[in-house]
Structure formats: structure tokens, C-alpha cells
Amino acid sequence: MPVEGRRDSRFGQLLRRGFTDPRAAELLLDGPVLRPAAGDGVLLDALGATADPDLALRSLARLAEAQPADELALLLDTLLAAKPLRDRLLGVLGASEGLADRLARYPADWQALVAFETADLHPGTVEFETALAPAIDPDGLRVRYYRALLTIAARDITGTTGFAETAAELADLATATLRAALRIAQREAPADAAACRLAVIGMGKCGGRELNYVSDVDVIFVAEPADGTEEGPALQAATRLAAHMMRICSDTTAEGTIWPVDANLRPEGRNGPLVRTLSSHLAYYHRWAKTWEFQALLKARPVAGDLGLGAEYQAAVAPLVWRAAERENFVSDVQQMRRRVEESIPAAQAERELKLGPGGLRDVEFAVQLLQLVHGRTDPELRHATTLDALDALAAGGYVGRQDARSLDASYRFLRTVEHRIQLHRLxxxxxxxxxxxxxRRLGRSLGFLGEPVEELTAAWRRHTAAVRRLHEKLFYRPLLDAVARLGGEGQVVRLGQAAARERLEALGYADPVAALRHLTALASGVSRKAAIQRTLLPVLLDRFADSADPDSGLLGFRKVSDALGTSPWYLRLLRDEGAAAENLARVLSAGRFAPDLLLRAPEAVALLGDPAGLHPRERSALSQEALAAVRRAGTPEAAVAAVRGVRRRELFRTAAADLIDAYTPEDSPAAKPPAAVLDRVGHALTDINAAAIAAALRAATAVTTPDGAEPPTRLAVIAMGRFGGHELGYGSDADVILVHEPREGVEEQPAARAAFAIANEMIRLLQLPSIDPPLLVDAGLRPEGRNGPLARSLASYAAYYRRWSLVWESQALLRAEPVAGDVELGARFVELIDPLRYPDDGLSDESVREIRRLKARMEAERLPRGADPTLHTKLGRGGLSDVEWTAQLLQLRHGAQVPALRTTRTRAALTAAAAAGLLDEEDAAVLDEAWVLASRARNAALLVRGRPLDSFPGDPREAAAVARYLGYEPGEVGRMLDDYRRTTRRARAVVERLFYEG
Structure with missing residues (x-):
């Protein structure tokens, strides 16, 4: 056959065998180094079976070129003759460019792969110690380490070992390396070696014998004085030895580096001494250690140095580890650790993260370790350092469903194998x-995906991460649900056991695990379709409840809603089929009392949680039309107002639910909204809800006081004041109003005034009828002459009063006046009347400014409740709402006539306008705005949590933790929340004192 024909034929063969650059491959195969072996199809077949045939061939050519002339033939002959070597060597060369580089530097190391003795097929620490023993200096250790690593990779790539065996071999090699490094350090400093007993404790994946190819090796050092040595000098000697050992492993030289040795898991981390005595370790763990430190100690294992001392350390800390779940803050600590891991991932990398991403390796490890800590207290069989061994033990003990454990085991092995292959490529x-x-493509082929490697790998990866995400929730809760669903004749929980079930619920944050089990039994026991759906839903819901500050309330609320709606076919279907509905419901039910109380009075409102648009606030016009229609349909004014309350209840729930869901949306989520924007939306929504209710009540009151459908003798308008007029209402705010009327043509002032009083009085009476719904308290105390003046005045009477008697505080109060109900034209004319008062052409006189300052100082002195902490009172405290609002209002009174943008009823808009006009430094405006937003959100949070208004932070620890969660803190960060609030408002107070009192 012509030469060209042979080349074309081989070109096709190379393509079929998976080469992506057959031209370059032909050049290498026809080159002088590989030509003697290239004609044998055996070599091409072996190359085609590798993860990356092109890389394998390039690396083989490099290795061959690096051989001494008398060794090249041996390499090629052995390669062609011995299939085990061929598979091992080419498998490594096709998967690891890093190891190929090492082989090119040390070309004789390929002979380590020629044969494995039976005893070496699964070597342990002893075999690796033997392999490293000849090393007498750090560079020699590095060379021998990589030679041993080559043999591990060869067994891994060819399938002689699986993931678990490979990870164990890597940990054993790390153990042997630490021992060799310590031996070198001791040889170089014999006096230090003689002065102390030093033990090296393996932590993390090294301690658990599940190490990666490339990883920090986590250690802790413990030392004791040798006989005749004082403790101080002994610890100094041990510290020098430990530091030297770390450098031997971590330093980079011409021979590369082995891996960093990380001792940051020691007590006090980087700030603590590198080496401690055993008693010092124990003193720290007894007094200062955090929950994560005990979780880390699950994997503690003596690996080097004085193994007797290491065993003493392990025996001493083990009881502390297994009591960690009894710690007071165990639940919040665990939740905080999990959340910090999730938040530490850059958003752009989250979907690519094998370890820390959703459904990643950390999810598996975290779940297994948590269950170990919870149940290992009473079951020693669970005390394994290796993740898969612990998972097997959890399944065997009935703590995890066997099918769930098998699925999680498979996903964990797959993800760890993928991680190994990725790291192996370049080391x-x-x-x-x-x-x-x-x-x-290379990664997929290394895992056996040879058809469409990229597509098959991606599909498998997505499948396994999705399985882990599902199982992460099921792992904790499925055994609980299986247990309560299979109660024996005497009421004994089957499989998990009542005691273990209570332990788990308590560890997950349930303060009353007995009641929680009772609720779960009521929800999930039996063989009905309803119970089966509940068992599907509850893992997600219980996980969300456990993530809240009050899991018990969340579960109780869910049971109550389910009891009320359980027979409605749409309810469970909504929660089952609309994933967002179940998660949103869990967040709402576990976040406090206000929203669940609203929902339990109208359970059908749960449907709002499944509609993407269901939580958007409705326009005031639509609310008013619905409320007015309800009034028209009602037979009595009381029935009318009851119907209006139903509309208001639903809309309050809609607003509160959206607020809570936004508060618990992670900040890096595309759905996340800035807290200030959410606060503004809540203020607008509550204003519109109350305005619609007042408009409807006014219509009902007019009908009562003007029988037979006759036109009332006067027109009436309701003017919102205070936070109501400013669209800044909180959930517990009163509705401040004043009422203005104008007699109709031909009607005398007195009859008109009597009619206006009757309508206004009836409107307020109807709104304040006793009810289980949140009250709408209408307060008309800001009217002229206060409670001593008429409830409703005519427009002419207002004009006369303001012309003759108006005080500066009334001008200030009118800054927030805005018509909200009744006669629109009359409301507009009232605004025309008051504009010259609230935006005076000449600004404020010095006396008026002094009067406002006096009023503010008197309010601070007299109205702050006795015993209240002025640094934490959100309304009247230092840097709180009153401080910011009075500062903004003083600027409006002074400059509103000249700066049209200041003519607003809204505080934040006034601050923005003042800054834009140069009346307020932008930094000062930002400080005031931040404090106002934080104080407003804290007030709202307190009401959402407690179900009733509070102008400070709750004293109850659970309520305070729930407020912290709403404001974006962890439940265990109440102290940090209060410190941040004080700092923010302290800065605002400094601005207020400079601008309001001095400026």
C-alpha cells in the first residue's frame, strides 16, 4: 500500500480512537523515539482507551525522549509486552499532565509501575513509610513522595482501587510523609527532639482517611515535656520541631512542593500557640471552644510523632465531641456554619462548585457529621471519622433510610471521584x-463516558448534585416521618425510636420535641393520600422551620393550617406542585406570630404563596373598589365593616408574607431586593390598605347617618397625617387623620357641622368595633385644639384657625398631610390652604426654630418610657425615627418654599431632596437615611415576631433571635445586631445634634 494510503488509514484510526489532533499524533508516532512501537496496534488501542489520547501520546513521547539511550528500548519493549504496565502508565499520562511532568523530570520512575506485589496492591501507612524511608532531606522526601503518588494514581485510573481506597491511600501516604518530615526535623535538631514528646494529630480529610490528591493537610500539635525538662523549654522545642516539619512539607523548591500543612484548626486558630500541652488543649475545649471545633474533632487521629501521647489526646477529647450536641447554642452554631459556607461562595462560581455549591460534597459531609453529633452521644457505633463509614453506620442503625444512604453514597463517590480527576490533571x-x-471531554472519558463525554458527564453531575440537594433534607427528616408513620400497637415509634427522634428534633432547634413528634404524627401518619403527600412535603418544610428562630411555632402553624385546609383538594396539590409555595409557607409560618395569625383566620390566603404575582401589592384603586363593593352588598354597617376587615386581613397577610420572604432571600440571589426598597414597598402597601378601609368605612358611615340614600348636607374629606400621610406606616402604626368638611350649597354651617360630626364619629366607631383582626386605630388627635376641638371642621373654620391661632408645631405636623378618602376636590383645596403654612415663603424665624428645638427636647425628656434604653428605642431613642424625621422636617419648613423637591410627605424623599439642593451633606443624608431605615425595619420586625407593637427590641431570647433573622443576622448574633443598631443610630444622632440643635 502506498505510504499516503497508510497515513490516511491511520488518520482515520486515530480519529476513531479519540484523538482530536491526528496530524500531530502522526508526527509523534513517526518520530524517531516512538517509531519502533508505533506500528503495533496494541499501543494505539491503549492510547485510545485513555482519558486524553493526545495528552497521553505527547507525554509518552516526552518520557521516551528523557530516557537514557540504553533504557529507551526497555521502556518500549515492556510497554508493548506487559498490558498491566501499558494500562497504568498510559492511563496516568492521559489523565495527569502534572505527573507526566514529574516522569519527564525523573524518567526512571516509570519502573515503579512495572509490577505490583500482592502486598502492595492496597498499601497502607507501613508500606508508604518503607518507600519514603531512604529520604534523608526535604528534596529527597519530595521525590519519593511523588513516586508513591504515581503508584496511587495508576491504581486509581485503572480501577484497581475505587474512590474510597484511593482516598485512604492518599491519607496514608500523607501520614507517612508527616512521619518522615518529622524524622528529618528531629535529626536536624536532636536537642529539641530529646526535650519533648510531640504528637501530630491529623484532622479533616487526612484524619478521616479520605484525602484528596491535592489538599492542605490539617493537623493539630500536642506536646509534653520529656523527663527532666521544664514545660516552657519543652514547648519551645516542640514548636520549633513542628514549624520545621511544616516547612519541609510546605516549602517550594526546585523539586516542587508536597502540600501545605495547615494548623489553623488548633485552639484560637492563627492567634493561638502552634503547640500546646494536653491539659492546655482540654482547658480551651472546656471553656472556649465553639461548636465547629468539636465538629472538626470528629476526624481527629494521631498520625505522627509520639503516638501514645496522640492516643491520650484522642481519648481525652472524644467525650467532649460526643457532648457537643448538648451545648446551649448548638443549633444556631450549626445553622451559622452552614450559612457561612453557602455565603462564602462567589456567585459566579456557585454552580461550578463541587465542594461548597448546592448539592456538593460539603452538603453530604455536613449532614453526616451533624447526625453523628446528635446520635453518637448514645450510640458508639456511629463514631467513625470517615464519611462513608459513618453513613453506613447511620443506615445500619436506622438513623437514615437505607435507600437514601445508598443514593447519597453513590453521589458522594461520584462527586469525589470527579474532584480527584480534576485535581490530578495538573496537580x-x-x-x-x-x-x-x-x-x-478529558474528565468525562476518565470517568468512563466514552460516547458523548461532555454531555454524559454534565448530565451525571447535574443528576448527582440534584440528588444530594434532595437527600440533604430527607436525611434529617425522612426517618422521623417514617417513624411517626409506623407507630406500633403500643404507640412505640418503629426504627428510629422515640428517644432518638426526640434527640434529633431537639438538636434541630425544637424546644418541645415531644409536641413536635405529636404534630408530625398527626400530619404524616397513616396510609391516606393526604398523609403520603405530607410525608413528601415535610422534609423541605421542617428544614426551613429548623433554619428559623422558632421551629416549634412554624410546625404548629403548619399543622393548624393543614387541619383547616387538609380536606381542600387544592391545598396539598398547591404545596406539592408549586415548590415555591411550600417554601414560602414555611418561611411565613416560622418567622413570628403576626402573619401566621392572619393566615389562620383566613387559611385560603395560602393560595397567594403559590402565585408568582400573588405577593405583589395591589393598587389602592383596586382595593377601594373591592372594599366599597363589599359595603354596598352588606345589609348593616357592622356587616359592611366586617367585610372590609376581611379584605384588609388578606392584604395585610399579602404584605407581611412578601416582606418575610424577601427578608429571608439570600442577598446574592437574583430575587433579592434591597431592605430599603422592601421597607418602602411595605409602607406604601400598608398606607393603601388602610386608606381603602377608611374610604369604605366612610361610605358605610355616610349611609347610616344619611338614611334613604339622600345626599349628606356636607362634603367630607379625610386627611392622613404623620406616618400615614408619609406612606411610611408600619404594621403597628395608628392611622393619624384630621377631617375637613364643607357645607353643600344652601346648607347652614351648624347643620352641616352636626352632620359632619355624626359621619366622622360613626366612621371611627365602625372601624374600632371589637374584632380578632389587627386593629385599625384612627387617631384624630392632631386636629386644631387637639381632643378639645371639634372632630371635623369646615374648610373655612380651618382657614380662620390657621390664620389666627396656628402654632409652629402645627405647621410641622401639616408637612405630612395628604388626602386619602372622601371628597377629592375638597381634599385638594385643603392642601392649597395649608401649603403656605408648611412651606412659608420667609422660612422660619429664629424664635420658631428655637420653639421646635424646645418641643423636641421636651418630648425626649418626657415621652421616653420609664426604664427604656434610649440607645435601643426605635422611635424616641437617640438617632431613632423621631431624630431623623424632625431633622428632615426642619429643613422642609426652612427651605420648602424655595426648593420644590422638599415639598413631600415622605422622610427619605425629603432627605434626598435636601442633599440634592446642597442643604445637607450627602454623607450626612446617607447616615440619617440608614438609621431611619434600620429603625423602621426593627419596629416592623418586632411586630411581625410578637404580633403586637413594640418600639424597642424584644427581651425574650427567641423573639430577639427572630428579629435578628429578619434583619439579616444569624439567630446567635443578637448581640451583634444590637451593637450594629447602636453604632448606626449613634452616628445619626451625631448628625442630628450638629444639624438640628446647632445648625
Whole structure:
């Protein structure tokens, strides 16, 4: 056959065998180094079976070129003759460019792969110690380490070992390396070695014998004086030895680096001494250690140095580990650890993260370790350091469903294997899935996906991460639900056991696990379709409840809603089929009393949680039309107002639910909204809800006081004041109003005034009828002459009063006046009347400014409740709402006539306008705005949590933790929340004192 024909034929063969650059491959195969072996199809077949045939061939050519002339033939002959070597060597060369570089530097190391003795097929620490023993200096240790790593990779790539065996071998090699490094350090400093007993404790994946190819090796050092040595000098000697050992492993030289040794898991981390005595370790763990430190100690294992001392350390800390779940803040600590891991991932990398991303390796490890800490207290069989061994033990003990455990085991093995292959390529530490198709193809082929490697790998990866996400929730809760669903004849929980079930619920934050089990039994026991759906839903819901400050309330609320709606076919279907509905319901039910109380009075409102548009606030016009229609249909004014209350109740729930869901949306989520924007939306929504209710009540009152449908003798308008007029209402705010009327043509002043009083009085009476719904308290105390003046005045009477008697505080109060109900034209004319008072052409006189300051100082002195902490009172405290609002209003009174943008009823808009006009420094405006938003949100949070108004932070620990969660803190960060609030308002107070009192 012509030469060209042979080349074309081989070109096709190379393509079929998976080469992506057959031209370059032909050049290498026809080159002088590989030509003697290239004609044998055996070599092409072996190359085609590798993860990256092109890389394998390039690396083989490099290795061959690096061979001494007398060794090249041996390499090629052995390669062609011995299939085990061929598979091992080419498998490594096709998967790891990093190891190929090492082989090119040390070309004789390929012979380590020629044969494995039976005893070496699964070597342990002893075998690796033997392999490293000849090393007498750090560089020699590095060379021998990589030679041993080559053999581990060869067994891994060819399938001689699976993931678990490979991870164990890597940990054993790390153990042997630490021992060799310590031996070198001791040889170089014999006096230090003689002065102390030093034990090296393996932590993390090294301690758990599940190490990666490229990873920090976590350790803790413990030391004791040798006989005849004082403790101080002994610890100094031990510290020098430990630091030297770390450098031997961590330093980078011409021979590369082995891996960093990380001792930051020690007591006090980087700030603590590198080496401590055993008693010092124990003193720290007894007094200062945090929950995560005990979780880390699950994997503590003596690995080097004085193994007797290491065993003493392990025996001493083990009881502390298994009592960690009894710690007071165990639940909040665990939740905080989990959330910090999630928040530490850059948003752009979250979907590529094998370790920390959703459905990643950390989810599996975290779940297994938490269950170990909870149940290992009473069951020693669970005390394993290796994740998969612990998972097997949890399944065997009935703490985890066997099918769930098998699925989680498979996903964990897959994800760890993917992680190993990614790291093996360049011997670099990474947990990110590649994005380049070339890298994905090599990775897929290394895992056995030979058809469409990229597509098959991506599908498998998505499938396993999705399975882990599902199982992460099921792992905790499925055994609980299986248990309560299978109660024996005497009421004994089957499989998990009542005691274990209570332990788990208590560890997950349930203060009354007995009641929680009772609720779960009521919801999920039996064989009905309803119970089966509940068992599907509850893992997600219980996980969300456990993430809140009050899981018991969340579960109780869910049971009550389910009892009320359980027979409605749409209810469970909504929660089952609309994933967002179940999650939103869990957030709402576990966040406090206000929203659940509203929902339990109208359970059908749960449907709002499944509609993407269901939580958007409705326009005031639509609310008013609905409320007025309800009034028209009602037979009595009381029935009319009851119907209006129903509309208001539903809209309050809509507003509160949207607020809570936004508060619990992670900040890096695309759905996240800035807290200030959410606050503004709540203020507008509550204003519109109350305005619609007042308009409807006014219509009902007019009908009562003007029988037979006759036109009343006067027109009436309701003017909102205070936070109501400013669209800044909180959930517990009163509705401040004043009422203005104008006699109709031909009607005398007195009859008109009597009619206006009757309508206004009836409107207020109807709105304040006793009810289980949140009250709408209408307060007309800001009217002229206060409670001593008429409830409703005519427009002419207002004009006369303001012309003759008006005080500066009344001008200030009118800054927020805005018509909200009744006669629109009359409301507009009232605004025309008061504008010259609230935006005076000449601004304020010095005396008026002094009067406002006096009023503010007197209010601070007299109205702050006795015993209230002025640094935490959101309304009247230092830097709180009153401080910011009076400062903004003083600027409006002074400059509103000249600066049209200041003519607003809204505080934040006034601050923005003042800054834009140069009346307020932008930084000062930002400080005031931040304090006002925070104080407003804190007030809203307190009411959402407690169900009733509070102008400070709750004293009850659970309520305070719930407020903290709403404001974006962890439940265990109440102290930090209060410190941040004080700092923010202290800065605002400094601005207020400078601008309001001095400026």
C-alpha cells in the first residue's frame, strides 16, 4: 500500500480512537523515539482507551525522549509486552499532565509501575513509610513522595482501587510523609527532639482517611515535656520541631512542593500557640471552644510523632465531641456554619462548585457529621471519622433510610471521584468543574463516558448534585416521618425510636420535641393520600422551620393550617406542585406570630404563596373598589365593616408574607431586593390598605347617618397625617387623620357641622368595633385644639384657625398631610390652604426654630418610657425615627418654599431632596437615611415576631433571635445586631445634634 494510503488509514484510526489532533499524533508516532512501537496496534488501542489520547501520546513521547539511550528500548519493549504496565502508565499520562511532568523530570520512575506485589496492591501507612524511608532531606522526601503518588494514581485510573481506597491511600501516604518530615526535623535538631514528646494529630480529610490528591493537610500539635525538662523549654522545642516539619512539607523548591500543612484548626486558630500541652488543649475545649471545633474533632487521629501521647489526646477529647450536641447554642452554631459556607461562595462560581455549591460534597459531609453529633452521644457505633463509614453506620442503625444512604453514597463517590480527576490533571487544588469542552471531554472519558463525554458527564453531575440537594433534607427528616408513620400497637415509634427522634428534633432547634413528634404524627401518619403527600412535603418544610428562630411555632402553624385546609383538594396539590409555595409557607409560618395569625383566620390566603404575582401589592384603586363593593352588598354597617376587615386581613397577610420572604432571600440571589426598597414597598402597601378601609368605612358611615340614600348636607374629606400621610406606616402604626368638611350649597354651617360630626364619629366607631383582626386605630388627635376641638371642621373654620391661632408645631405636623378618602376636590383645596403654612415663603424665624428645638427636647425628656434604653428605642431613642424625621422636617419648613423637591410627605424623599439642593451633606443624608431605615425595619420586625407593637427590641431570647433573622443576622448574633443598631443610630444622632440643635 502506498505510504499516503497508510497515513490516511491511520488518520482515520486515530480519529476513531479519540484523538482530536491526528496530524500531530502522526508526527509523534513517526518520530524517531516512538517509531519502533508505533506500528503495533496494541499501543494505539491503549492510547485510545485513555482519558486524553493526545495528552497521553505527547507525554509518552516526552518520557521516551528523557530516557537514557540504553533504557529507551526497555521502556518500549515492556510497554508493548506487559498490558498491566501499558494500562497504568498510559492511563496516568492521559489523565495527569502534572505527573507526566514529574516522569519527564525523573524518567526512571516509570519502573515503579512495572509490577505490583500482592502486598502492595492496597498499601497502607507501613508500606508508604518503607518507600519514603531512604529520604534523608526535604528534596529527597519530595521525590519519593511523588513516586508513591504515581503508584496511587495508576491504581486509581485503572480501577484497581475505587474512590474510597484511593482516598485512604492518599491519607496514608500523607501520614507517612508527616512521619518522615518529622524524622528529618528531629535529626536536624536532636536537642529539641530529646526535650519533648510531640504528637501530630491529623484532622479533616487526612484524619478521616479520605484525602484528596491535592489538599492542605490539617493537623493539630500536642506536646509534653520529656523527663527532666521544664514545660516552657519543652514547648519551645516542640514548636520549633513542628514549624520545621511544616516547612519541609510546605516549602517550594526546585523539586516542587508536597502540600501545605495547615494548623489553623488548633485552639484560637492563627492567634493561638502552634503547640500546646494536653491539659492546655482540654482547658480551651472546656471553656472556649465553639461548636465547629468539636465538629472538626470528629476526624481527629494521631498520625505522627509520639503516638501514645496522640492516643491520650484522642481519648481525652472524644467525650467532649460526643457532648457537643448538648451545648446551649448548638443549633444556631450549626445553622451559622452552614450559612457561612453557602455565603462564602462567589456567585459566579456557585454552580461550578463541587465542594461548597448546592448539592456538593460539603452538603453530604455536613449532614453526616451533624447526625453523628446528635446520635453518637448514645450510640458508639456511629463514631467513625470517615464519611462513608459513618453513613453506613447511620443506615445500619436506622438513623437514615437505607435507600437514601445508598443514593447519597453513590453521589458522594461520584462527586469525589470527579474532584480527584480534576485535581490530578495538573496537580492543583481546585473544586471547580471546568468550563472548557476539552477539559470536560478529558474528565468525562476518565470517568468512563466514552460516547458523548461532555454531555454524559454534565448530565451525571447535574443528576448527582440534584440528588444530594434532595437527600440533604430527607436525611434529617425522612426517618422521623417514617417513624411517626409506623407507630406500633403500643404507640412505640418503629426504627428510629422515640428517644432518638426526640434527640434529633431537639438538636434541630425544637424546644418541645415531644409536641413536635405529636404534630408530625398527626400530619404524616397513616396510609391516606393526604398523609403520603405530607410525608413528601415535610422534609423541605421542617428544614426551613429548623433554619428559623422558632421551629416549634412554624410546625404548629403548619399543622393548624393543614387541619383547616387538609380536606381542600387544592391545598396539598398547591404545596406539592408549586415548590415555591411550600417554601414560602414555611418561611411565613416560622418567622413570628403576626402573619401566621392572619393566615389562620383566613387559611385560603395560602393560595397567594403559590402565585408568582400573588405577593405583589395591589393598587389602592383596586382595593377601594373591592372594599366599597363589599359595603354596598352588606345589609348593616357592622356587616359592611366586617367585610372590609376581611379584605384588609388578606392584604395585610399579602404584605407581611412578601416582606418575610424577601427578608429571608439570600442577598446574592437574583430575587433579592434591597431592605430599603422592601421597607418602602411595605409602607406604601400598608398606607393603601388602610386608606381603602377608611374610604369604605366612610361610605358605610355616610349611609347610616344619611338614611334613604339622600345626599349628606356636607362634603367630607379625610386627611392622613404623620406616618400615614408619609406612606411610611408600619404594621403597628395608628392611622393619624384630621377631617375637613364643607357645607353643600344652601346648607347652614351648624347643620352641616352636626352632620359632619355624626359621619366622622360613626366612621371611627365602625372601624374600632371589637374584632380578632389587627386593629385599625384612627387617631384624630392632631386636629386644631387637639381632643378639645371639634372632630371635623369646615374648610373655612380651618382657614380662620390657621390664620389666627396656628402654632409652629402645627405647621410641622401639616408637612405630612395628604388626602386619602372622601371628597377629592375638597381634599385638594385643603392642601392649597395649608401649603403656605408648611412651606412659608420667609422660612422660619429664629424664635420658631428655637420653639421646635424646645418641643423636641421636651418630648425626649418626657415621652421616653420609664426604664427604656434610649440607645435601643426605635422611635424616641437617640438617632431613632423621631431624630431623623424632625431633622428632615426642619429643613422642609426652612427651605420648602424655595426648593420644590422638599415639598413631600415622605422622610427619605425629603432627605434626598435636601442633599440634592446642597442643604445637607450627602454623607450626612446617607447616615440619617440608614438609621431611619434600620429603625423602621426593627419596629416592623418586632411586630411581625410578637404580633403586637413594640418600639424597642424584644427581651425574650427567641423573639430577639427572630428579629435578628429578619434583619439579616444569624439567630446567635443578637448581640451583634444590637451593637450594629447602636453604632448606626449613634452616628445619626451625631448628625442630628450638629444639624438640628446647632445648625
Amino acid at each position: 492543583r487544588r481546585t473544586h471547580l468543574m471546568p468550563v472548557d469542552d476539552v477539559d470536560l
